[in-house]
Amino acid sequence: MGEDAPDGLSRASLTALRGAEFVIGASRHLGLLPEIEAEQIVWPVPFADGIARLLALRGRRVVALASGDPFWFGAGSSIARHLEPGEWAALPGVSTFSLVAARMGWPLERTECFGLHAAPMERLRPALAGGVRMIVLLRDGAAVQDLGTYLVGAGFDASQLSVFEAVGGPRERRVDVSVSDLFDKDFAHPVCAAVEVQGAGAVLPLASGRADDWFESDGQMTKRPVRALTLSALAPRLFEHLWDIGGGSGSIGIEWLLAHPSLSATVIEPRADRVGRITQNAARLGVDRLKVVEGMAPEALAGLAPPDVVFVGGGLTAELLHWLEAKLPAGTRIVANAVTLESEAMLSAAQQRIGGDLLRIELAQSAPLGTRRGWKASYPVVQWSVTL
Template sequence: MAEAPWLTILGLGEDGPDGLPPASRQALAAAEVVMGSSRHLALLPQTGAERIEWPVPFADGLPVLTALRGRRVVALASGDPFWFGAGSVIARTLGRNEWRALPGPSTFSLAAARLGWPLETTLCLGLHAAPLSRLRPQLAPGVRAILLLRDGAAVEALAGYLAGEGFGASRLTVLEALGGPAERITGARADALPAAAFAHPVAVAVTVEGGGPVVPCASGIDDALFDSDGQMTKRPVRALALSALAPRPGEMLWDIGGGSGSIVIEWLLSHRGTQAVSIEARADRAARIRANADRLGVDRLRVVQGIAPDALDGLATPQAVFVGGGLSEPLLTDLTGRLSPGTRLVAHAVTLESEALLTHCAHRLGGDLLRIALSEATPLGSRRGWRSAFPVVQWRVTL
């Protein structure tokens, strides 16, 4: 018979042990050590178990927890430990047979029950340890979201963020201490939040309203959403590049010659599971890429300042690579030797010399060549005429 796990990860509500099912109460009664935040520990009666307050930052408590192996330990978490909770962090630290989890009702479930919102169509985000900009790609009139926040002060910060992005008309429902005797629910517009002290634990339900710019779901978002010094793949060409790169959930992109980061940011916006590294030689542009990514809610982007191919050493293996700047024969030779079979490679050329290089590579390695020649209607005296942009040659190949 397998040995029983020494650790129980127990979801605790604001009503303390009164609302726990029998299995959770039994785990508490049998525990030699109970470890949790001061707020959680205060909800429990004295049982004779040793009490350890979880330190801040959270990661500092993991060595303390692992040192308790061999004893019966309960680690307290809020509600469902595996929905933006501590459970996944603890599970990654321990072996699968060392722990079991006894979840309680999540804050999301409690909030939906108060509001009558269907969870399957409600955006649920944990922003207690993440920037508010994670919300940015989702901001569109009519979107409903339930957000977990760090503390009461973060409610005011959220309202200010929404107003600053042009969504001050959004309706907020501030939900404090859900499920406990101190539960309180307050409604307000984001741009008219009352001057009140909100208490932790707190969540906010948001119905997005307002005229702020919306980030579209399709590739080729508005150029104005990016800060740029002019070095940027423009919207129509970017849409064709993203189509050629064909992002898929969980895949990694290398964006070589990032410019303003428009390609790599749209790759990350395509799915929350995508990952990416942007390689940019200039420090000012690398900083701009970082700022654009953070503002548009894809702070998971890694930005590397350096020149490829040297800057590629040690990076996670990609499934797709885009070369938008710094195109050269040594770079393409390095990439075709470095990348794994099946990697999708897309490169753009504007000059005659780089176009010739891509033509030669296509002849040697195959793939598709596409020449993109766009014209835009612009004023011409009292009328309008066509202004042609420099044509772009795109090479797309699967190695």
């Protein structure tokens, strides 16, 4: 429950406060409370220590304070998952997003909303395009400059910001500023920014099969046209988990995650240098939730969260295919790509054994041919897809 202003407390919130034995919250929240008899506890840093302090009071009447709506980039879900149904009740207030959208006159359903209290600025990357409006919750005043630096580095240096301090409370302040004029100003926590994105920065496409230059690579990468066909075969569905075996640059796992925030993925890659590159690619494109495991399949697969879908792009062996067939449950989807004659033979044998579809992908691009142009063919790719 909670608001930044005491006169914004609902009747239900006031009733809960007056019946509480303990009230725990940030010092700024406690300082806004009316006179109450409950013992007041300052929520400690780091945040997890506060949860331990709260759980130590289990069975008592406790009120935990949070700004606005605690279940929208707030503390609500972090607390509730430690408690049983019936042990707690939430009394949400108006969210910071709603308050800022109302100040700006923006339709909230068409505004991108981000909570970056403890997340990197790169989370913004998929949404950066001219004309986009976003509301960004930030860790502290210094993070406003971090946001400006990130926008400039991404090529969106013409963006306009409205920075809000303590929105909804008695200390509320608004500063309208362009990115270029941002860096000589100071801001105080709690702070958020409403951003109108403008500039000539590169825009990440929405369709699968992004250009190869979005990914750092040593050359071991599923190239754009084949990647688009592979993502189509993988066919991500809400809440599914992917194993990307033989990650290379991580492009398949990254594009899988870009399809929807509910998706998850684990990349398995045997080379340490590629593991680092995959992690950097994922972070730069805003999907730092990608899990990267260094190791050789199938040995490295033991103990991993089970997949709904498996992609084999590297390290294809008959042993791996038999392991997947034996260990994974019915309904798991597998897509594997092969380039060599030997790996083609493995996929052909697998299809004969358990079914599925084989697709041969042959691509050619125009290239100089003497004084003219001709078609330069790539190695054909054979793709096997099956549902166990």
